[in-house]
Amino acid sequence: MATARLDSNRAMSAEAHEDQAVVVDFENRWGPINDFPNQDVATAMFRLQEVLAGEQLSSLELSEGLIRIQGTSSDPQAILQRLEQDPMFTEVVFSRATSNTRYYIDLRLATVNFEAYMVRYFPDET
Template sequence: AVAASLALIAVLTLIPFALQSIQFRLAASELADLRALNSSARQDQAYVADFDSRWGTINDYPRQEIIDALYTLQRVISPDTLTGLEIEEGVVNIEGTSNNPQAILQRLEQDPLFTEVAFSRATNNSRYSISLRLSNVSFEGYRARYAEVSRR
């Protein structure tokens, strides 16, 4: 009877260790499953990062909306004459003739499509040369974001 009692005590003493061993195996199995899921997510994340590094400079290149800018310039400048136009990286330089170049400058300043509107060089009374920036284009932000890519 003493031996049976000792055996029962030994078995009862080992039960918590056996339960802990089972819990450990279940946790290890769950960890392996989560690592497998994590691996798949990391592969997807690496794919997206690779895509962005390859195509981001092209996809995020600022759109200058040239057609909208031309229609707006036509509306603002009319009935006066535009004789020269240059658009580069969101900066627009225009030249033309008008009886009142100052009025053209003021109308351009009031249009939300344009910012930083200024006479770019001295002109006579009827000729104008104006420099302005498209307000919806930021090549500075684009360059700041992709500066490292362009250095490669």
């Protein structure tokens, strides 16, 4: 009796296991595309524009959530502090020597984690 019940339960769950396998296969194939980190470039640029209002920006690079900016300002330290206080940005640092008027700052978008994405989907490449 117990064996018959076990066989019946296995037969009823076979379709669910097949469906589960389809879902796992879909996630494995499309996960790297669906979960690619969204950098929301437009929002980041508008926020930088607000933070840097009145300052001169001479260069901007954005790659994998890392933003590198450089320019001139009468108070580079104030720019760094404003960026540090903005919740959109994290890991805000002077990236190289800064003079009294010239600044070089690296910062990350707080909502973008390319390292975790790479570890999850491309562990052999990290």
